[in-house]
Amino acid sequence: MKTSGVLLPVFSLPSSYGIGCFSKEAYKFVDFLAEAGQQYWQILPLGTIGAGNSPYLSYSSFAGSVYYIDPEQLVEEGLLKEKDILPYRQENTGKVDYDKVWEGREKILKKAYMKFRPDDAYKKFKEDNEGWLDEYAEFMNVKDPALSEEFFKFCQYLFLKQWLSLKGYANKKGIKIIGDIPFYVALEGTAFHYHKELFKTDEDGNASVVGGCPPDAFAKDGQVWSNPVYDWDYHKKTNYEWWMNRLEHNFLLYDVLRLDHFRGFDEYFEIPAEDETAVNGEWVKGPGYEFFEVMKKTLGEKDVIAEDLGFLTDNVHKLLSDTKYPGMKVLEFAFGAWDDSIYLPHKYPENCVVYTGTHDNDTVQGWFEDLSEDDKKFLDHYLEYSTIERTGKIHLDLASLALESRADRVIIPLQDYMGVGKEGRINTPSTVGGNWEWRVKEEQLTDELKEMIKSLTKKYRTRAEEIAKQEKEELNKN
Numbered sequence: 268m269k270t271s272g273v274l275l276p277v278f279s280l281p282s283s284y285g286i287g288c289f290s291k292e293a294y295k296f297v298d299f300l301a302e303a304g305q306q307y308w309q310i311l312p313l314g315t316i317g318a319g320n321s322p323y324l325s326y327s328s329f330a331g332s333v334y335y336i337d338p339e340q341l342v343e344e345g346l347l348k349e350k351d352i353l354p355y356r357q358e359n360t361g362k363v364d365y366d367k368v369w370e371g372r373e374k375i376l377k378k379a380y381m382k383f384r385p386d387d388a389y390k391k392f393k394e395d396n397e398g399w400l401d402e403y404a405e406f407m408n409v410k411d412p413a414l415s416e417e418f419f420k421f422c423q424y425l426f427l428k429q430w431l432s433l434k435g436y437a438n439k440k441g442i443k444i445i446g447d448i449p450f451y452v453a454l455e456g457t458a459f460h461y462h463k464e465l466f467k468t469d470e471d472g473n474a475s476v477v478g479g480c481p482p483d484a485f486a487k488d489g490q491v492w493s494n495p496v497y498d499w500d501y502h503k504k505t506n507y508e509w510w511m512n513r514l515e516h517n518f519l520l521y522d523v524l525r526l527d528h529f530r531g532f533d534e535y536f537e538i539p540a541e542d543e544t545a546v547n548g549e550w551v552k553g554p555g556y557e558f559f560e561v562m563k564k565t566l567g568e569k570d571v572i573a574e575d576l577g578f579l580t581d582n583v584h585k586l587l588s589d590t591k592y593p594g595m596k597v598l599e600f601a602f603g604a605w606d607d608s609i610y611l612p613h614k615y616p617e618n619c620v621v622y623t624g625t626h627d628n629d630t631v632q633g634w635f636e637d638l639s640e641d642d643k644k645f646l647d648h649y650l651e652y653s654t655i656e657r658t659g660k661i662h663l664d665l666a667s668l669a670l671e672s673r674a675d676r677v678i679i680p681l682q683d684y685m686g687v688g689k690e691g692r693i694n695t696p697s698t699v700g701g702n703w704e705w706r707v708k709e710e711q712l713t714d715e716l717k718e719m720i721k722s723l724t725k726k727y728r729t730r731a732e733e734i735a736k737q738e739k740e741e742l743n744k745n
Contacts, residue, residue, distance in 0.1 A: 268732075269674075269675060269676075269677070269728045269731050269732060270306040270307065270675065270676050270677075271304075271305055271306060271307065271670065271676065271677040271678070271679070271724050271728070272300070272305045272306055272307025272308055272309055272442075272443075272445065272676070272677075272678050272679075273300060273303075273305055273307070273308060273309070273678070273679060273680070273681050273684070273720075274309040274310075274622070274625070274626070274678050274679065274680040274681065275296070275308070275309075275310070275680070275681045275707070276310055276311040276322070276626065276693065276703075277289075277293070277310050277311075277313065277335055278311075278322075278334070278335075278363055278703065278706070279681075279693070279705055279706050279707055280292055280293050280296055280706070280707065281296075281359055281706065281707060281708055281709040281712070282337075282359070283339075283356045283357065283359075284337075284338055284352075284355060284356060284357060284368070284371065284372075285355075285357040285363065285364060285367055285368040285371065286334050286335075286363045286365075286368045286706075287335075287706060288334065288335045288336060288337045289335055289336065289337045289340070289429040289430055289432070289433045290337040290339060290340075291337075291339070292709060293337075293433055294433065294436055295709075295712075296308075296712070297433070297436055297437045297440055297442055298440065299712055299717055300437075300440075300442050301440040301441055301442055302717055302721070303717045303718075303720040303721045303724070304720070304721040304724045304725060305442065305720070305724070306441060306442065306443060307442065307443050307444075307445050307523070307676070307678060308437060308442050308443075308444055308445070309444075309445035309447075309525075309678050310444065310445070310446060310447070311323075311447050311626060311693075312325065312446070312447050312448065312449060313331045313332060313335065313426075313430065313446070313520060314326075314327060314328070314329075314330060314331060314332060315327055315330050315331070315332050315333075316332050316334060316365065316703075317453055317455075317456075318453075318455075319699050319700070319702060319703075320363075320365045320702065320703045320704070321694075321702070321703060322703065323449045323527075324453045325449075325452075325453060325456065326403070326406065326407070326453065326455070326456045326457060327399065327403045327406075327456060327457045327458075328399075328452055328456075328457075328458055328513045328516075329396070329399040329400075329403065329513070329516050330399070330400075330403045330423055330426075330457075331423065331426035331427065331430060331520075332426070333372055333376060333422045333425075333426060334365075334368055334369070334372060335426060335429070335430070336372065336376065336422065336425045336426055336429060337429055338352040338355070338372075338375050339352065340429060341375070341379045341425070345382075346378075346379040346382050346383055347375065347378055347379050347382070351375065351378050352375055354371075355371030355372075355374070355375060357371075359706060359708050359709070360706075361690075361705065361706050361707075361708060362704045362705065362706060363703070363704045363706060373414075376418075376421075376422055376425075377414075377418070379421075379425075380417075380418050380421050380422075383421055388428075389421075389424055392423075392424045392427065392428075393420060393424075396423070396427075398512065399457070399512075399516075400420055400423060401416075402457045402460075402461050403419065403423070403457050404416035404417070404419040404420050404423075406456075406457045406460060406461075407419045430520065431519075431520075434520070434521075434522075438522070443522035443523055443570075444520075444521045444522050444523070445521065445522070445523040445524075445525060445572065445678070446517060446520055446521025446523070446524055446525065447524075447525045447527060448513070448514070448517050448524055448525070448526060448527060449527050449528075450526070450527045450528035450529075450531045451478050451492070451494035451495070451496075451528070451531075452494065452495070453493070453494065454474060454477075454493050454494060454495055458509075459474070459495050462509065464498070464501055465497060465498060465501065465502065465509055466495040466496060466497060466498055467495070467496045467497070467498050467537070468495075473540065474495040474496070474540045475539070475540055476495075476496045476537040476538060476539060476540055477491060477492055477493060477494055477495060477496060477537070477538055477540050478492045478494040478495075478496055478531075478535060478536065478537065478538070479491045479492045479536055479537075479538045479545045479548055480492075480536055480545060481536055481545055481548055481550075482544075482545060482546060488544035488545060488546060489536075489538075489544060489545025489546065489548065490545060490697065491538055491542065491543065491544065491545050496535070496537045499552075499553060499554050502554065503554065503557070506561055506565075507554070507558060507561050507562070507565075510558070510562075511561065511562065511565045511566065514562060514566060514569075515565075515566055518566065518569055522570065523570040523571070523572060524569065524570070524571050524572070525571075525572040525573075525574055526571055526572070526573055526574060526592075527574050528574060529573040529574050529575045529583070529586075529587070529592075529594075530575065530577070530579060530580075530583045531553055532553045532554060532555065532558055532559075532586065533552075533553050533555060533580070533582050533583045533586045534550050534551060534552050534553050534580075534582070534583075535550070535551060535553055536548050536549070536550055536551075537549065537551050555586065556586060556589050556590070559589075559590050571590075571592045572592065572593055572594075572595065572620050572676075573587055573590070573592040573593065573594050573595070574595055575587055575594040575595060576595055576597065576600075576625075591618070593618045593619045593620050593675065593676065594619050594620075595619065595620055595621075595622065595625075596609075596610050596612075596615055596619050596620070596621040596622070596672075596674060597610055597621075597622050597623075597624060597625060597628065598610065598612070598621065598622070598623045598624070598631075598665050598668060598669055599623065599624045599628050599629075599631065599634050599665075602638070602642055602645055602646040602649065603642060603645070605641075611649070612653075612668050612669070612671075612672040612673075615672050615673045615674050616673065616674075617673050617674065617675050617735070618675060619674045619675070619676075620674060620675070620676040620677070620678060621669045621672055621674040621676070621677050621678075622669070622677075622678050622679070622680070623662070623665045623666060623669055623679055623680065623683045624680060624683065625680075626680075626693040626694050627693075627694050627695075627696050628692075629689060629692050629695075630662070630680065630682045630683055630687050630688060630689065630691045630692055631661060631662040631665050631666075631682075631683045631686075632661070632662055632682075632683075632686055632687060632688040632689070632691075633688050633689035633691070633692060635661045635662075636688070636689070650664055650668070653668060653671075654671065654730070654734075655667040655668055655671055655727070660686060662683050662684070662685075662686045663684075663686070663719075663723070665683065666679050666683060666684060666723060667723060667727055670723060670724060670726075670727035670728065670731065671727040671730055671731050671734075672731065673731070673734075673735065680693075681707060682705070684716065684719070684720050685707075685711065685716065690705065691705050692705065693705055
């Protein structure tokens, strides 16, 4: 059966405290999705926010961001009084001010910690998570000695308790959470600090190589990332224990997991750490299918989406086929006037997940504004000869194309249902500042929007199933 959902980062939710969090507004958004006939809510990594406010550069592969802890629940639990949180209420301006959010959260959480008395639930949390929690608390205490290790553990307890409550509510409403796990970890983080053996290092314990991308038509010097590179030979000897623990924890947080940079499991590009360009980098073999064999034996069959965007070799295609994981299709990549793109909807297999765009793309409205006249003509031609009903709005036409396609799953960013322009873009890769900030306002989540999403989804789900049925009947005849 065809299923669908909405992509919206937690930080983009409405709330009264400067950033989307696990507040009553998050529960209302779950209700919104359920009433709009959706089955999935896709979010971005929930880890500690790193450099440039990126959720992909977390200090830990296990810890969650304290920004998402809802202050009002701490009042309900008796850890705070209403007067303790009122000074930190903020009007939703449509943007996150991370500095202001941290200033408020730190004061709120310090007050709550002073009143907190450890109970059996807290002791069990510490026991269940000691494998990563002690290292994380020590690491954060070194970064900020004014805050105790126990304070950081307390914050993680609140994070996990509040998130699992929200996830449980979503699941009861028929909504599954799609999470996102970065392929690499941050150089400044607990994994590299405490477990050098997991990475390629020199005799001084510094990263000897880092990840990146080779030179191409878009970047003549390639891209150099700061991430340390895994020593896959070591991981193989340990039966990928660290990775299995990391994945197991993520499957506690999410129902479905998007594996970022899937091609890195086949081969990855590494660059000498001292180099400023990627010119001297080289492709190196990754763990391949063996990794996923171990994963399936250790964790059982899990619901996984492979982020397989960009140029892929035959080996990566084979790895994807062998795992049987669905890959990703992005409509914004499809409409180059002179390009017979694999992202054109009529080419999709059933086993894939289609998006109008991802968190790294512009919104459909913003993308369309920048499209060349030739590309716009090709897009119009494609839409004219498709079987969707034109709406007169490009963002809804692309959503309709996605919903009617053969793809088993369709995920549409909320901005692309709303018709938000460039101001709604979540991230522009390789840029600093202005990313990871966009927020929806509560008054924008209207009944009209909800009914429109429900209507489009129902119409094209029915139509897609009818088309699939007809195609199977034709195949059987032949």
